[in-house]
Amino acid sequence: IQDSKHGKKSGRNALFSGARLLTLGTGTARYDQILMLSKMPDSVLYKRDVENADRQDDGAAYQIFCSSFLK
Secondary structure (H helix, E strand, O other), X not given: OOOHHHHHHHHHHHHHOOOOOEEEOOEEEOHHXXXXXXXXXXXXXXXXXXXXXXXXXXXXXXXXXXXXXXX
């Protein structure tokens, strides 16, 4: 991985690629979990960042791996 920005985009794109499960250290993530979290009223991520997502959007990639989003 070239840098942290590239790593975050790669992780987000892997999660949205149709993969069933993404392993992140000792935890896991699924597309349906991210979609559900994006629909919550206090979410930092918008539904448009998950469905039909722009795969080069640095901001959305950052938000998915943001600690306040993953709590």
